[in-house]
Amino acid sequence: MYTVDICHLYPDLLNLYGDMGNIIALKKRCEWRGIQANIHNVSLGENFTPENFDIIFLGGGQDYEQEIIKDDFLNNKGNEIRNAIEYGKVFLCICGGYQLLGKYYRTWDGKEMEFLGALNLWTIGCKKRMIGNMVFECEFLISEDFNGRVVGFENHSGKTYLGPEIKPLGRVIKGYGNNGEDGFEGAVYKNTYCSYSHGSLLPKNPRLTDYLISLALKQKYKDFTSLDKLDDSIEEKARISVIRNVLR
Numbered sequence: 125m126y127t128v129d130i131c132h133l134y135p136d137l138l139n140l141y142g143d144m145g146n147i148i149a150l151k152k153r154c155e156w157r158g159i160q161a162n163i164h165n166v167s168l169g170e171n172f173t174p175e176n177f178d179i180i181f182l183g184g185g186q187d188y189e190q191e192i193i194k195d196d197f198l199n200n201k202g203n204e205i206r207n208a209i210e211y212g213k214v215f216l217c218i219c220g221g222y223q224l225l226g227k228y229y230r231t232w233d234g235k236e237m238e239f240l241g242a243l244n245l246w247t248i249g250c251k252k253r254m255i256g257n258m259v260f261e262c263e264f265l266i267s268e269d270f271n272g273r274v275v276g277f278e279n280h281s282g283k284t285y286l287g288p289e290i291k292p293l294g295r296v297i298k299g300y301g302n303n304g305e306d307g308f309e310g311a312v313y314k315n316t317y318c319s320y321s322h323g324s325l326l327p328k329n330p331r332l333t334d335y336l337i338s339l340a341l342k343q344k345y346k347d348f349t350s351l352d353k354l355d356d357s358i359e360e361k362a363r364i365s366v367i368r369n370v371l372r
Contacts, residue, residue, distance in 0.1 A: 134197075
């Protein structure tokens, strides 16, 4: 039996808008295929050993929660996180977790906070909130039977900009995405995937969920080739319904 070990970083503090749903989606889609999924919660002051994990998830939080974890994230776990990203460990990071991987956050009135700098990206705060349902297209998900469209919900006031070696996660079809200016959403660097889509990103988008699980299994098992197909007819109807509502 294949096994996937999933690390949820700061589950008690970074779980804005139900980001926990992404962990549940990863676990259930593994279990439905007979793959054992173990969830490991790692929070403040606890050791983070990336070699023990196959997928690492970092959710979002408000400024208050991000301030609480900042010292532990940067100074206690920072080197391990940077090394794991460079090594190619699979990460999924949402909103505040996405921003924390970047170089800095500059508030709208000019105050600058240094972040981890694991990814060459940065965020500038603005007074206007970018909020609402969104649709974007992930080129790496496009196949003969899938158009690559992903649905999500964004709520952020930070505008994120990508350095030259960081690819966007997708092209915005409806919504703001990274900054409401360049038409891109999220970031990809090696096997680290970042998005402003909160909470139900993976439950709403099983193709993306399976993509991350496959990446992790290919790294862990030499004999792994592909995931068994599941009956996603209900999930697909829900995804298409949301897309129609957002785009009309």
